[in-house]
Amino acid sequence: MKPGDPFYCEVVKSNDDEFGNRVTTVTCHGRLTSDTSVAMKETVKPLIPVGGRIIIDLGDLTYLDSSGLGTLVTLKVSAVKQGYCILEFSEMTPRIMELLRISNLTQILSNRGS
DSSP states (O other): OOTTSSEEEEEEEEOOOTTSOOEEEEEEEEEESTTTHHHHHHHHGGGGGGOEEEEEEEEEEEEEOHHHHHHHHHHHHHHHHHOSEEEEEEOOOHHHHHHHHHTTOHHHHSOTTO
């Protein structure tokens, strides 16, 4: 997907981190909903077997529904089960943090204490 669509992601590969992990940042824009969650999965799932750190930047999401939240959980679980990478979420807005708190997913999806 591209700018102007209801949801799109930009993928940027960066230099390795201090531990030698390749770093890939996926910046999300727009509305992550049941209509757009497939695009998120299609962007991130192929990155998981490559390994390293995947940082999903949620700072420019304008809306996140329960399907979008389920997609984030699914991606995190996939990364943990496969064991190839570290999947992190960054730039979570106060609105997203509140949604995580209400749904009791703060520990799973936030990087605090992990």
